[in-house]
């Protein structure tokens with residue numbers, strides 16, 4: 110039955126309304142705060158390069174594959190993180206890998222890469238399955254005919270997996286506090302204010318004052334996490350690195366011989382915990398949402414998973430036998446890319462697609478726009494996992510990039526895909542998921558791509 114063709118029906122899932130005309134600067138600013146996914150009008154989804162000025166700054170948005178390759182790969186050293194991103198993320202991520210630049214970035218990246226390389230995936234798969242088994246029990250208990258908040262469950266699950274697999278740390282004692290702090294930060298400080306965008310980077314904006322106070326509190330929290338991890342290490346001394354934490358603690362700069370000090374360790378732990386769970390949780394939420402709205406896809410995943418040994422020891426080997434589950438996720442990441450906008454700022458002058466670029470120009474590549482671009486995709490708004498099944502033509506280069514591209518491509522892409530594929534296969538094998546109520550939510554860009562309001566689902570156990 111697995112080989113039976115899908116009913117030929119492409120399916121549209123909700124997206125925010127698209128503006129029909131260009132916005133004024135004030136409108137654009139208000140939309141940026143309300144829902145950045147509503148920023149772009151029809152031209153953005155049709156054109157290759159768009160230019161404009163926003164709050165006194167040159168802006169360029171690129172959809173053309175050659176231009177994207179130029180900025181993110183060929184001449185990436187000329188494009189750093191922009192001031193808006195730094196203002197918003199620095200208080201939580203510090204100078205960890207995401208925000209590090211230059212030689213420091215290269216050293217951090219080299220240190221962490223081995224711990225997240227494909228060969229470590231079997232160890233990750235084991236953690237994923239063990240944590241998912243616990244989540245299945247919790248979901249079974251929580252469900253019992255009552256609607257369930259799946260976003261919340263996916264956030265807890267992804268956090269548990271990130272804590273255990275990277276830092277051998279149980280997050281149960283920290284999870285609620287961590288999520289409450291992140292939510293408080295996101296509501297108060299993550300949306301850029303007017304002066305955040307207008308003032309030069311060297312001048313503090315009014316929101317920066319609150320951000321700095323938050324950072325002190327946040328660092329105390331991360332310190333407690335590290336203390337808990339170090340206490341565990343005392344109880345179970347290891348003669349070789351057990352996890353990413355040990356690798357970071359043992360790393361030495363090849364040139365200076367210096368190790369990561371406590372401040373750097375804090376920033377890396379914060380970066381990996383946040384980048385490593387929030388995005389994957391959003392992916393799993395939207396994958397479940399699509400499965401609930403489109404039951405024929407859900408049944409196909411459940412069938413594919415039913416035949417496999419997805420136990421902690423064997424799940425890693427089963428991954429390649431989950432092509433449909435993986436295609437469902439790839440399509441989820443196309444239509445609901447958690448990282449909906451990648452922004453850079455030109456350091457020196459340059460030329461992109463024949464256009465002169467002045468230093469300070471803000472250059473954006475939006476996976477959200479690219480993945481729905483009219484020139485790159487057939488039926489761009491339809492949810493159709495068959496685009497990603499083995500044998501289907503590969504998407505055009507730089508038309509599909511949920512994990513970015515070039516030297517700063519997501520270091521956790523393998524991790525995220527392994528985790529999301531196994532969790533989705535296990536969950537849909539265990540439960541049938543249906544929307545509760547109207548089941549309509551609109552995606553909203555709020556740090557990552559999130560549902561615009563809480564939504565619940567009805568879960569029923571599948572008979573085996």
Ligand code: HEM
Pocket residue numbers: 206207208218225380381384385386388389392446447448451452510511512513514516517518519520521522524525
């Ligand atoms: C579905 C899940 C994920 C998505 C969609 C995603 C997306 C991205 C994207 C688009 C970038 C590049 C940003 C840019 O170029 O400005 C990025 C970078 C990064 N991601 Fe992910 N990510 C995911 C999961 C993870 C996981 C699981 C981890 C950690 C284990 C992680 C850690 C990072 C880090 C540290 C960077 C910065 C890399 C650098 O600058 O060298 N991400 N991610």
